[in-house]
Amino acid sequence: MKPKFRADGSWFHVFRDYVHSGACAGLGPYATTILIVIKSFTNFETGYSFPSIQTICELSGISRRQVLLSLASLEQAGFLTKIKEGKSNSYRVRERVQINDHAKRPVAVAIWDYLPRAVKQAQAELQNFVLEGNVSDGSPQRVIYIEQLCLNLQIVESGGTGTQIIVGKTNDR
Numbered sequence: 586m587k588p589k590f591r592a593d594g595s596w597f598h599v600f601r602d603y604v605h606s607g608a609c610a611g612l613g614p615y616a617t618t619i620l621i622v623i624k625s626f627t628n629f630e631t632g633y634s635f636p637s638i639q640t641i642c643e644l645s646g647i648s649r650r651q652v653l654l655s656l657a658s659l660e661q662a663g664f665l666t667k668i669k670e671g672k673s674n675s676y677r678v679r680e681r682v683q684i685n686d687h688a689k690r691p692v693a694v695a696i697w698d699y700l701p702r703a704v705k706q707a708q709a710e711l712q713n714f715v716l717e718g719n720v721s722d723g724s725p726q727r728v729i730y731i732e733q734l735c736l737n738l739q740i741v742e743s744g745g746t747g748t749q750i751i752v753g754k755t756n757d758r
Contacts, residue, residue, distance in 0.1 A: 599624075602682045612662060616655040618645045620664060624678050624699065632700040633668075634676040663696065 599621070603609055609617050622645045626634040636644075641652050659665035666677040678699035686692050 600680060600682055606681075606683055608662065608664070608681070612655075612658055612664070615645075615647055615651050616658045616662075618647060619652060619655045620659055620678065623665065623676050627678060627699060627701055629701045632677060632698050634678065635673070636676075637673070666698075 612620075619641055622641050623634050623636060626636045626640075628634065638649060638652055641647075642649050645652065647655070656665065656667065660667055663681065664679050666679060668675045668677070679696055680699050681694060681696045683691050684693040684695065
């Protein structure tokens with residue numbers, strides 16, 4: 586028997602840090618709306634998103650020109666990676682969470698590809714880092730390993746210099 590109605594109860598995650606860090610305001614309402622549209626198309630298992638420019642325009646209510654400008658802004662800010670495949674594009678949404686010390690000074694930034702099925706694990710690893718100052722295996726390094734994600738952790742030193750560490754490899758389609 587065919588159902589009489591349809592309701593889509595799926596969801597996608599937006600980290601509070603996107604808003605509170607100023608990234609939302611800095612990118613503006615067009616880029617934020619476009620990021621939300623693209624993120625809503627993200628494949629739960631692979632993390633890839635395939636909406637066409639036309640689909641993004643229709644669902645966001647934003648002109649094609651503004652969509653293209655906003656996509657460039659999102660890429661430049663590091664929240665989106667565009668992969669050109671023939672005439673089509675696919676996207677990877679990048680998450681970023683700033684880690685602060687007790688004086689609210691930034692000490693690290695965790696960046697990884699958005700993979701919906703791994704969000705809870707990513708949150709647990711970040712929480713462990715915040716609470717313990719190290720990764721779950723007990724090592725004193727400031728590297729957070731999130732399974733099947735590429736994590737870019739930038740350590741901010743007191744003099745303004747930092748080191749950048751890339752860990753892991755993302756899933757391929």
